[in-house]
Every structure is written in structure tokens, then in C-alpha cells.
Amino acid sequence: MNIRFTIILLLILSVSFQSSLAQNKRKSVDQKVDSLMLLMTLEEKIGQMNQYNDDQSATGPETIDPDKAGQIIRGEVGSLLNCNGTVRTAGWQKVAMQSRLKIPLLFGQDVVHGYKTTFPIPLAEACSWDMEAIELSARIAATEASAGGIHWTFAPMVDIARDPRWGRVMEGAGEDPYLGSLIAAARVKGFQGDQPGEVNSLMACAKHFAAYGAAIGGRDYNSVDMSNRLLWEVYLPPFKAAVDAGVATIMNSFNDLNGIPATGNQYLQREILKGKWNFSGFVVSDWGSVGEMINHGSVADEYEAALSAVTAGCDMDMESRCYKNNLLRLVKENKVPLALIDEAVRRILRKKFELGLFDDPFKYCNPEREQKELNNPAHPAAARKIAARSIVLLKNQDHLLPLDNSYKTIAFIGPLVKAVKQNKGFWDVEVQGVDSGFIVSQWEGLKRRLDAGTNLLYAKGCNIDGNNKDGFDEAIAVAAKSDVVILSIGERRDMSGEAKSRSNICIPGVQEDLLKALLTTGKPVIVLINGGRPMVFDYTAEHANAILYTWWLGSEAGNAIADVLFGDYNPSAKLPISFPRSVGQIPIYYSYFNTGRPATDDSNRFYNSSYNDLSIYPRYEFGFGLSYTSFAYSNLQLSTKKIKAGESLTASVTITNTGKYEGEEIVQLYLKDKVGSIVRPVKELKDFKKISLKPGESKTISFIIGKEKLSFFNQNLEWVTEPGEFSLMIGASSADIRLEDRFELL
Numbered sequence: 111m112n113i114r115f116t117i118i119l120l121l122i123l124s125v126s127f128q129s130s131l132a133q134n135k136r137k138s139v140d141q142k143v144d145s146l147m148l149l150m151t152l153e154e155k156i157g158q159m160n161q162y163n164d165d166q167s168a169t170g171p172e173t174i175d176p177d178k179a180g181q182i183i184r185g186e187v188g189s190l191l192n193c194n195g196t197v198r199t200a201g202w203q204k205v206a207m208q209s210r211l212k213i214p215l216l217f218g219q220d221v222v223h224g225y226k227t228t229f230p231i232p233l234a235e236a237c238s239w240d241m242e243a244i245e246l247s248a249r250i251a252a253t254e255a256s257a258g259g260i261h262w263t264f265a266p267m268v269d270i271a272r273d274p275r276w277g278r279v280m281e282g283a284g285e286d287p288y289l290g291s292l293i294a295a296a297r298v299k300g301f302q303g304d305q306p307g308e309v310n311s312l313m314a315c316a317k318h319f320a321a322y323g324a325a326i327g328g329r330d331y332n333s334v335d336m337s338n339r340l341l342w343e344v345y346l347p348p349f350k351a352a353v354d355a356g357v358a359t360i361m362n363s364f365n366d367l368n369g370i371p372a373t374g375n376q377y378l379q380r381e382i383l384k385g386k387w388n389f390s391g392f393v394v395s396d397w398g399s400v401g402e403m404i405n406h407g408s409v410a411d412e413y414e415a416a417l418s419a420v421t422a423g424c425d426m427d428m429e430s431r432c433y434k435n436n437l438l439r440l441v442k443e444n445k446v447p448l449a450l451i452d453e454a455v456r457r458i459l460r461k462k463f464e465l466g467l468f469d470d471p472f473k474y475c476n477p478e479r480e481q482k483e484l485n486n487p488a489h490p491a492a493a494r495k496i497a498a499r500s501i502v503l504l505k506n507q508d509h510l511l512p513l514d515n516s517y518k519t520i521a522f523i524g525p526l527v528k529a530v531k532q533n534k535g536f537w538d539v540e541v542q543g544v545d546s547g548f549i550v551s552q553w554e555g556l557k558r559r560l561d562a563g564t565n566l567l568y569a570k571g572c573n574i575d576g577n578n579k580d581g582f583d584e585a586i587a588v589a590a591k592s593d594v595v596i597l598s599i600g601e602r603r604d605m606s607g608e609a610k611s612r613s614n615i616c617i618p619g620v621q622e623d624l625l626k627a628l629l630t631t632g633k634p635v636i637v638l639i640n641g642g643r644p645m646v647f648d649y650t651a652e653h654a655n656a657i658l659y660t661w662w663l664g665s666e667a668g669n670a671i672a673d674v675l676f677g678d679y680n681p682s683a684k685l686p687i688s689f690p691r692s693v694g695q696i697p698i699y700y701s702y703f704n705t706g707r708p709a710t711d712d713s714n715r716f717y718n719s720s721y722n723d724l725s726i727y728p729r730y731e732f733g734f735g736l737s738y739t740s741f742a743y744s745n746l747q748l749s750t751k752k753i754k755a756g757e758s759l760t761a762s763v764t765i766t767n768t769g770k771y772e773g774e775e776i777v778q779l780y781l782k783d784k785v786g787s788i789v790r791p792v793k794e795l796k797d798f799k800k801i802s803l804k805p806g807e808s809k810t811i812s813f814i815i816g817k818e819k820l821s822f823f824n825q826n827l828e829w830v831t832e833p834g835e836f837s838l839m840i841g842a843s844s845a846d847i848r849l850e851d852r853f854e855l856l
Contacts, residue, residue, distance in 0.1 A: 139463045143456050149211060152438060152448070155455045157186040158213065159426050160434045161394065164193035164202070167540060169220055169608075171398060173429060185209045186434060188458060189216040189426065191264075194225075195542035199259030200475040207471060214462060214471040221263035221301075221312065222281060222537035223247070225254035226544055227489040227665055230500040231535040231606075231642055232267065232297075234661030236283040237683035237735070238499040239776045239800055241296040247496050248300025250489050252312040257483035258541065259475050261465055262313040264361060266297035268348035269318055272697040274690070275328030277610030280536060280642030280662075282323060284686030285699045285732060287344050288795045291351035298355040306358070306464035309473060310483075313461060316352035318363030318396060320378050321345045328696070330611045331364045339788070341367075342823045350387060358391045358461055362424055364399050371406045373399040374415075379423030392425040392457035401430035412436055417445055425454035484544065490666055497663040497670030498679040503736040504657040510634055511656050512677025512738055512771075513594065519565045520556075521592035523585050523628065524599050525574045525621070526640050528553045535662025536607030536642055548665055552598055552638070555668020559676055567592060574602050575619040582627050589631045596675070597625055597654075598638040603662055606642025615693060616646045625650055638671065644689040644730075651729055677738060682774035682800070684735035684843065688728040695724060700732040700844035701791035733778050733795070733843035739769030739805065743777075743848035746840060752854045755831060758816030759853060763840050765811065767803035774802045779813045780844065781820070782837040788825055793839060813840075820855060831855060 137145075147155070162178055163169075169192060181187050182205045193199055199217050206215045223229045229247040238244065248266075255263065267281035270290055283293040294316060303311035321341055325332035336345075349360070360383060363372040372378055373395050383389045400419045401412055409415045416436035419427070427433035440446040466473055483489075503511070513520075526532055530549050553568065560566060571585035572578060589595045599621040604610065616622075617639070626649065628635055634655040639647065642662055650657065658681070663670050673679045688698050709720035712727070720726045742765070749760040765775055779797040783790040796819045799811050815838070820831045835854050841847035 139460055142463050142468070143459045146211070146213075146459060147452065147456065150455075152441060152451070154185040154211060155451050156433060156437045157184075158188035158455045158458050159437070159451070160187050160431070161189040161191060161218070161426050161428045162187050163429055164190050164198070167192050169397060173431065179205050182206050182215070183208045185211065185213065187215070188213070189218060191218040191428065193217050194219055194255070194258045194260055194539065196259045196475040196477045196480045198542060200472055203471050203475065214467040216262055216462060217260050218262040218264060219255060219260045219539065220265065220537055221251050221255045221260065221539060222265045222267070223535070224251045224493070224664060225258060225539050226484045226541045226548070227251075227254060227493050228534045228538050228549075229493050229664045230497050231280045231537070231662045232282060233280050233284060233642065233686065234500040234663060235496065236289070236293055236686040237502050238496065239289065239684055239686075239798060240499055241292055243496045243499055244293055245296040245300035246492055248297045249303070250492055252301045252303065253310040254483050254489065256310050256312055256474050257476070257480045260312060261467070261474060262315065262359065263301055264315045264317060265301065266294055266314065266316060266352070267318065268294040268316050268352055269321075269323030270345050270348065271323035271687070272699045273325075273328035274615055274644040274687070275611055275613060275693070275696060276323065276325060277330055277607050277612070277643070279323070279687070280606040283348070285688060286686065286701070286795050287347040289686055290348040294348040294352045295355040298352050298357045302356065302358065306461075307466040313358035313465070314352070315359040315361050315394065316349055316357045317361035319349060319360050319372060319383065319393070320363060321367050322363035322365050322372075325365055328611050330609050334365045334367050336368070338827060339823050339825065342827055346382070353383070353387050353389050360389065360391065360393050361396055362393060362399065364396050364402065366406055366408070371399070371403045371408050373424055374403050374408060374418035374422045376422045384423055390457070392454065392461065393423055394426040395419065395424050395428045395430065397428050398430045400424065400427045400432040413440070416440060420446055420450055420454065425457050484541070490548070493664055494666035494669045494673070497666050498673045500661060500663060500683055501670065501674045501681050502659040502683040502685060503681040503738075504659055504730060505651070505654060506736055506738070507655045510636065511675065513675050515561060515564070517593040518563060519567065519592045520560070521567045521569070521589045521595045521633075522553060522556060522598070523569045523571050523588060523595060524597045524624070525570055525572060526552065526598040526600060527568060527570070532603045532640070533662060533667035534664060535603050536610070550666055550668035552668045552671055555670070555672040556596075556675070558669065559672035571624045572620050574600070574621070577620055579620055579623065582624060585624060586627055586631060589628045589633055592633055595628055595631075595633050595635045596638065597628060597635055598640065599624070600640030601642060601645070603642070613693070615643060617650070622647065622649050625654065629653060636675070644687055646690060646692060646729070648691060648729070677771065680738045680771050680773040681735070682737060682776065684733050684776045685730055686732070688732045689730040691729045692724055694721065695728065698728050701794050703789045704792055727845070731843050731845040733776075734845070735776070735843070737769075737773045737775065739767055739771040739773040741775045741803070741842065742766045742768045743840065745810070746849035746851055748838070748851055748853055750853070752856055754856050756817060758814050760812050760814055761838055761840070762810055762812045763849060764808055765801060765803065766808040767805050770805055772802070772804045774800055775842070776800045777811060778841055778843065780839040780841070780847070781815070782839070783820070783822070783832070784835040784837060786822070786832055786834070790822065793844065795844070
């Protein structure tokens, strides 16, 4: 072969290779998936459906497995969870690159409310009713976590929850499907960014599908028994909103629904999710939930569990190993069609291609970007603002708050004043190589805010739980020296969260007794209540001078609390869930059905639907939250009093700031369908607007009421509107209705 011919041949081969590369780039994701699937053995396909926990930490019952690396090399594992940091993730990805087809691993993590920068727990953040803020917190969490090598977060949790005994209430958005749906979509958009594969985004995972928040008795993992209409009307809407927002994955739930475990529930996963909703992502089990169907009693063993789950539409098995150990046999015995395996694997591989992991398996493993994003000063600044917007002012007797510089000696008392990690709340991430020095304690936040002439005193007073009152005397003495007392009490961070259900949701230990003791000094007492759920605190509610519900606010908790105490931010948050007076009221929520003998007030407790020994009202209702200023509602006008099907009307209202401070008000619109073919709730949130007003300023805002706001699921699960009269209510909470009118749908 002469030199000239060799050069020509090399040029032809080079052009051909470049053309092949260009063609491959032009291939659609589905074409790439199909090409890869042709190369895969059945064992390798099943491997993609198998997810293991890394050895760093565990969020469920651990399985000791010394051969993880070997299984990854053999193509038997498609994903790892609880693995973070570029060093760790790159190390495992290098192992995956030793496999025959070099299919990259997916790394998942529970990035629930922040990564390094920790934001308020989701239930607290929901109090902001601020979709831009909620989306921003998820965007920052995704930016940091993706810089730490993570591809996928097991969030948002979008379960509607009306029982505060349930520990996981802290992960969601409360009791209302309308508000919950908006928040679900905002979180998905925040995590996922503008398009798949952005280097600063994560795949989101809406969980837990479905109705997990209605676990009987508020006991985690418990059964759920409800009508399909209740399921569609209350518990499914946030999932549908997440799917409509493009959520990449869905996690099924631990509970059974009407006797069928969600993990093996074809109605949920195949008929609704992948059928009616045309969901194109993949479904992952919760930790071990495939194997746990044996305990439910719906299957006899792991073989039957794998059969049930894959048939129902669960694409990936988290940690139970039922798929790994049984799917091959099930296919060979013709119990599971190969088409079901291919469908699941295709869904998983599509996401890996969309993330760009086949082009660069180490795309998310850049140590320089990791350090830059974990130390980005814009992130804690945003967390501070969002935390302040999550604090709910429940009481402000005699306008004690905001504090001013006239208080020269402040006593800061309680078991949570100097706590550090407690402020992060449950479901925080232990970021590799990062200590807790970036978390601002409540003590530190207040110290930074005070001027040089103010003296800040401290006493612990008591522990969070237990009966020891030895510190009371010191606390009383410190309080006696002060002009005002701030008392920080509540739950430990690990008293709410998964497997943290409580039958007694009162403030634990002797903390309310400490409040009683401090009040004997005659000094005004401001109470900060820290927790992950609505708690019962009747004595505090009735006797404290001021109350701020601070939840668990994250790494900027101390600064945010100081901002609100001193009026640098005027609280605007509203409760997304009702607070009971007693555990005996649970479940209590605003959108209940009337009975034939409705309880209209507390004056007549006989022959109506009420308790003879307890108020019919919650302690604090859905939508409740005070401000340092006041707002007047006036001039409600409807564009028309009668509309035809398909038409809409506009309701306008004027809001005026009648107080001394600039502030934000969340104006809430509720509707009541007066007569329906099935009973309708006494009121339903259908819209809201958050507006900012300076003292004396007025704004007129409008709401459009059309078919979507007037529709409901009838007895046949049809989404319908029915002619009739509607009440339209506008107010500051579900109970504080300021203006009301009526209109008719013809």
C-alpha cells in the first residue's frame, strides 16, 4: 500500500468517523436508548432496575453487602443512594466504568430542604405561600447538591397531611390540595431547572404515591382506607401538578391503599400515573417497600413481591434486592414478560441520557465547582430571607413586637437558645467534609443584631424533654434582671420526620412549666416555638405575651429570627395546616363537609356534630398568621352575578395597610358550592395573592373564577361543573372571612 493511498484511506475513515459522531449526536434520546438496549443482556437490564445504598449513611434498614463494587462491575446495579461529595461519587463512577457496557450510575440523595445551605423544613417554607421563594430554595439546593456529584433528589414530598401526629408532616405542604399543588410544581421546577442535563440541576422525585399522608392514626407506614373520590379530590392533585411540571421520577409509598400495597398497586402506577397522566419518567420504590409487601400479607415471598411490583409498574427497587434476586427467574418462567423489563429499563436509561451521563459520566464530579457552590455567599443570604418569610406570628399582645432599642437588658432563655444543629431540622444532609460551623444559632443571631448598649443574658432553664426543673431558679433570676424575656422551646429536631410519629404532640417535658415560672416575674415573655409539626400548647397560647412559630428554619435560623424579632422583616407567613387545641380534635381541617346537624359555634354543644367538652374550632386555623401592621378589606365587586358554563367572572377587592409598618398580606379566596350532586366542603381555597403595602397604601387586586375553580369529581370520578349558586369569600384566613358575595352558574 503506497503512502498516497494510505493518506486517502485515513481521510475517508476520519470523515466517516466524524460523520458517525455527528449522526450519534443527532440521534434522539429514544434512539440512543434503543441502540443500547440491543447490546444489553437480560441480567444487565435487571441491573438497571436495582438501587443500593452506599456505605456513608442509611435512611432505612441497612443490608450489609461486601460485594457492591463487584456487582457494579458486573452491571448488576444501576443506582446508588446516600452517596455525596465529588470524591465519593467519582470513585463509584470509576467502578461503573469497569463494567462491560460502561453504563453510568445514578446517584440519589434525600435533598429535602437544602444541601449544605439548609432552608426551613418544607412545612415551614409552605407558610410563606411564596412560590418564587420556594422555587429559589430548591434551585439553590440543586445547585449545591449537583456540585457534590448528586444527580437525583428524593423530593419533593407532596403528600397532603391532616394529622400532625404523623412525623412526616414536616416534609410536605400541609392540608390543602390547591396550595399543595402549587408548591409541588414550584419545587419540581426549582430542582430540575429549565431542561434536563443542566449541570446545576437535579432530577426531582414526587413522593409518596399515593395517600401516604392519610395513614390511620398518624402512624408512619400504616394503612390508608379512603374512597376513590377522596383520593382524586384531595390526595392526587399535588402529584398531578408535579407530573404536569415535568417531574422526572415518582416514588411509591409504604402504605397499602384500600388493602393493596402502593408498591404493588396497578391502579395507582399503571392506570393513573402511566396511563391517564401519561407519565414518561420512572417509578422507584421506597426503601425496601418491594420486600415489605410480604409483611403486608399481599405476597408470600420475595419472588411474589418482585412479580407484584414490576407488574404494577414499579421500575426500580430501592434496597430490597427482590428484583435482583428474582426477576431473571420470573422472566425465564414466563411470569413476567420481557416487555415489562424493557419498559422499565428504557425509562431509567432515558433519564441517564437526558442528564448527559453517557457523554460524560463525571459531569457532576468537578471538585472546583463543588467548593465554589458550597461557599457561595448568595446561598445563605437567600436562606436567611426565606427563613424569615417562614416564621408565623401567632400572637402579639399589646404590640410587644417588634422589639426596639428601648429594651436595654434582654433575657434569652430556653433549651434551644444555644443549640446549633437542632436548627437544621430533620432530613438535613450530612455533607462530606463540612462541619456545623456555618449554622447560625439563635443566640448568635440575636447577639449580632443587638447594638452595643444592650445586655443579653442567658439561662437554659430546662432540657427539651424530661422532668428536671433544677434550672428554673437560675432562669427566673435572669428573667428578673431583664426588661423583656425571649423563651425558645419546642421539639428536638429528631422528634419529627420519618418514623417519628407521636401520640402526644404537646410541647415536651417541663418547657411550658418553665414559661409559667418566668411569667411570675411580671416581665413580658416572647415565646419562640421550634418544631416540625403543629403542636398543642394551650397554656402558652393563652398566657404568653407574644408567640412566633419558628419551626426549624435551617442554617440561617438565628439571623432570620433576629430579623423578625426586631422588625427588619415584618412577618407575613400564614399556616398551611390547622393547629388543634387537643389531640382529641385530630384530624381537624378547614374544608370539612357539613353534617345534617352542623356545629355552627360553641354555644350549643347538644344535637350537633361536636365534642361536648371541646371547642369546634382549631387553636389556629388554616391560613392564619398575624403581621406587625393591619390590613383592611373593602369594595368587593363581581364583574357579573351570573355566568354560563365555560364563562368566567372577575372578583376584585381593595386592600389597605391601616397600620404603622410596611407589610405583606396573603389575600385568600375561598368558594363554596351551595348544592351539589355530592356533598361539597364548607369552603375551599381556590386562589390567593401576596401583596406588599406601605402604611396607608391601598391596592385593588383581582381574581378570575372560571370552570377549573368551579369543578369537582362527581360520584363517577368525572371532572364536572354543575349549575347552581356559589358563595365567594375573601379573607385573611379560612376563618377570618372579611368579605362575601354570591354568584350563579347557569
